[in-house]
Amino acid sequence: xxxxxxxxxxxxxxxxxxxxxxxxFVLLVIPLFLTLVVSFGRRSPDGGVIYGFSFHNYxxxxxxxxxxxxxxxxxxxxxxxxILWRSLTLAFWTTVxxxxxxxxxxxxxxxxxxxxxxxxxxxxxxxxxxxxxIRVYAxxxxxREQGVINGVLxxxxxxxxxxxxxxxxxxxxxxxxxxxxxxxxxxxxxPIFTSLEKIxxxxxxxxxxxxxxxxxxxxxxxxxxxxxxxxxxxxxxxIPVMGTxxxxxxxxxxxxxxxxxxxxxxxxxxxxxxxxxxxxxxxxIMTLIVTYFYTRKFGFGEEIIxx
Amino acid sequence: MNPYRRHPxxxxxxxxxxxxxxxxxxxxxxxxxxxxRTNVLFEGFISSFGPLKTSGSLVTQSPCGPFHWFxxxxxxxxxxxxxxxxxxxxxxSTLTSTVIGTxxxxxxxxxxxxxxxxxxxxxxxxxxxxxxxxxxxxxTLFSQLFGVLNNALGLAGDSRLSLGLGxxxxxxxxxxxxxxxxxxxxxxxxxxxxxxxxAMDLGANELVTFWRVTFPMILPxxxxxALLAFTLSLDDFVITFFTTGPxxxxxxxxxxxxxxxxxxxxxxxxxxxxxxxVLTAVILLQRLQNREA
Numbered sequence: 156x157x158x159x160x161x162x163x164x165x166x167x168x169x170x171x172x173x174x175x176x177x178x179x180f181v182l183l184v185i186p187l188f189l190t191l192v193v194s195f196g197r198r199s200p201d202g203g204v205i206y207g208f209s210f211h212n213y214x215x216x217x218x219x220x221x222x223x224x225x226x227x228x229x230x231x232x233x234x235x236x237x238i239l240w241r242s243l244t245l246a247f248w249t250t251v252x253x254x255x256x257x258x259x260x261x262x263x264x265x266x267x268x269x270x271x272x273x274x275x276x277x278x279x280x281x282x283x284x285x286x287x288x289i290r291v292y293a294x295x296x297x298x299r300e301q302g303v304i305n306g307v308l309x310x311x312x313x314x315x316x317x318x319x320x321x322x323x324x325x326x327x328x329x330x331x332x333x334x335x336x337x338x339x340x341x342x343x344x345x346p347i348f349t350s351l352e353k354i355x356x357x358x359x360x361x362x363x364x365x366x367x368x369x370x371x372x373x374x375x376x377x378x379x380x381x382x383x384x385x386x387x388x389x390x391x392x393x394i395p396v397m398g399t400x401x402x403x404x405x406x407x408x409x410x411x412x413x414x415x416x417x418x419x420x421x422x423x424x425x426x427x428x429x430x431x432x433x434x435x436x437x438x439x440i441m442t443l444i445v446t447y448f449y450t451r452k453f454g455f456g457e458e459i460i461x462x
Numbered sequence: 463m464n465p466y467r468r469h470p471x472x473x474x475x476x477x478x479x480x481x482x483x484x485x486x487x488x489x490x491x492x493x494x495x496x497x498x499r500t501n502v503l504f505e506g507f508i509s510s511f512g513p514l515k516t517s518g519s520l521v522t523q524s525p526c527g528p529f530h531w532f533x534x535x536x537x538x539x540x541x542x543x544x545x546x547x548x549x550x551x552x553x554x555s556t557l558t559s560t561v562i563g564t565x566x567x568x569x570x571x572x573x574x575x576x577x578x579x580x581x582x583x584x585x586x587x588x589x590x591x592x593x594x595x596x597x598x599x600x601x602t603l604f605s606q607l608f609g610v611l612n613n614a615l616g617l618a619g620d621s622r623l624s625l626g627l628g629x630x631x632x633x634x635x636x637x638x639x640x641x642x643x644x645x646x647x648x649x650x651x652x653x654x655x656x657x658x659x660x661a662m663d664l665g666a667n668e669l670v671t672f673w674r675v676t677f678p679m680i681l682p683x684x685x686x687x688a689l690l691a692f693t694l695s696l697d698d699f700v701i702t703f704f705t706t707g708p709x710x711x712x713x714x715x716x717x718x719x720x721x722x723x724x725x726x727x728x729x730x731x732x733x734x735x736x737x738x739x740v741l742t743a744v745i746l747l748q749r750l751q752n753r754e755a
Contacts, residue, residue: 169569
């Protein structure tokens with residue numbers, strides 16, 4: 156037996172990969188399948204699942220409702236469709252803003268002296284490694300009605316003898332957007348930096364020799380060559396923003412409900428795992444579609460691992 | 463042409479983005495020393511040591527002086543339990559995922575076998591699927607599985623299988639293993655096979671070659687994979703949220719629960735300690751990297 160294993164390379168490979176593959180199969184593939192099965196079921200009165208095959212939960216998500224004014228047996232209720240749309244647009248704007256903020260910084264680091272490059276990168280890592288929940292808390296402190304920003308503004312107003320009414324910043328869509336941008340900014344900086352660092356300097360010299368001005372060089376050389384980093388960063392930002400519920404929960408309160416909050420709510424307080432499962436599959440399909448079209452257009456870089 | 467020339471716009475934007483990244487952290491740390499209990503404005507440090515004295519919302523004197531909130535935190539038993547859970551989970555899941563993840567990287571890079579395409583594709587699942595989808599999937603798996611097992615084995619009361627440290631650890635391994643494998647695989651890709659061939663020619667068998675040649679060469683990759691797994695586990699909120707049970711609260715879960723009810727300078731003190739640890743780790747890492755280079 157051992158002798159056969161020593162000679163059979165295919166067996167050795169299978170054996171080495173087995174623990175990881177099995178682990179991922181049991182904890183990622185099977186759960187996804189179970190979620191699919193549950194999403195076709197119905198909620199039992201005690202919050203359990205009655206298995207079946209009905210698209211009821213999916214219809215509810217796109218607006219089909221049986222909870223209607225008298226006389227109607229079915230009507231349109233856009234509540235859940237609005238939540239899906241809100242999550243999608245928030246993820247889109249977060250990604251756009253994060254790219255705009257991350258690019259100059261990544262460019263600065265990539266063009267800094269190699270000896271200082273590591274320090275600048277480490278400065279990006281410190282906020283990233285500071286816990287996710289703690290980073291949301293920092294923004295709660297800043298944005299609260301009795302928070303730091305209002306405190307400072309009020310203090311300034313008092314110096315000039317002006318009346319001051321604290322601004323309502325926490326529990327607004329803006330607060331959620333700022334929080335999301337802050338949380339995921341480092342995930343964009345690192346891959347863009349990696350792809351910028353790979354561009355070889357002679358390319359710039361060639362562009363300059365051929366008469367391109369710095370702006371043209373940037374448009375025709377730097378930007379196209381850094382696209383793999385932007386793509387990787389977009390995947391690393393867009394997907395988690397779509398599924399996060401803490402940021403919207405703590406900074407948006409009841410004002411900003413996203414798909415993540417909807418799913419969490421179905422599993423914990425509303426006790427309808429079948430509807431929660433359907434919402435979670437729709438969320439997954441939405442992110443997969445966006446990722447698929449985005450990577451098909453721009454390619455799927457290796458930069459994703461380096462971050 | 464100077465390759466390090468950067469447009470003034472880039473410099474200004476960089477400074478602004480760094481300020482955006484650090485201002486919240488500076489405020490967080492500063493306020494952990496705040497004399498004010500309401501944490502609205504910074505009202506100065508608690509400057510005198512002695513028995514606790516307050517006036518209005520200000521703490522004027524504390525046995526711990528400016529470190530008043532840190533002392534309060536150290537007396538908080540829930541935080542101690544949560545910290546211990548967080549570290550236990552991070553250590554066990556890092557160790558396991560590093561070992562099995564490195565094995566898988568070797569297999570995928572060096573061997574051909576039938577389930578190879580499936581193994582490789584499954585590594586990308588945690589990257590392209592939102593965490594919450596994985597979280598509720600794993601929750602469904604465990605609740606169904608435990609339901610069936612508890613019935614079949616006739617377990618009741620305290621001996622019933624339920625969510626807890628074990629389920630959290632198993633789930634953390636699932637989302638960190640792909641990252642370890644991908645990092646080690648990247649390291650193996652740039653690996654010159656002639657060193658191993660030379661070792662074999664000199665009479666070393668496969669095991670000796672692995673431990674004396676291959677392993678030392680991929681060690682940096684293995685270590686950065688382990689580091690990644692460790693930070694992912696420490697930072698994780700969503701998966702833990704859905705797979706944890708009574709008695710298995712981690713620090714992020716504890717802080718989240720607290721923040722939904724009250725805001726207290728104790729959370730600032732906890733954040734300051736966390737940031738100090740991260741900063742130390744980052745500086746140590748940088749030293750290590752500079753020595754290597």
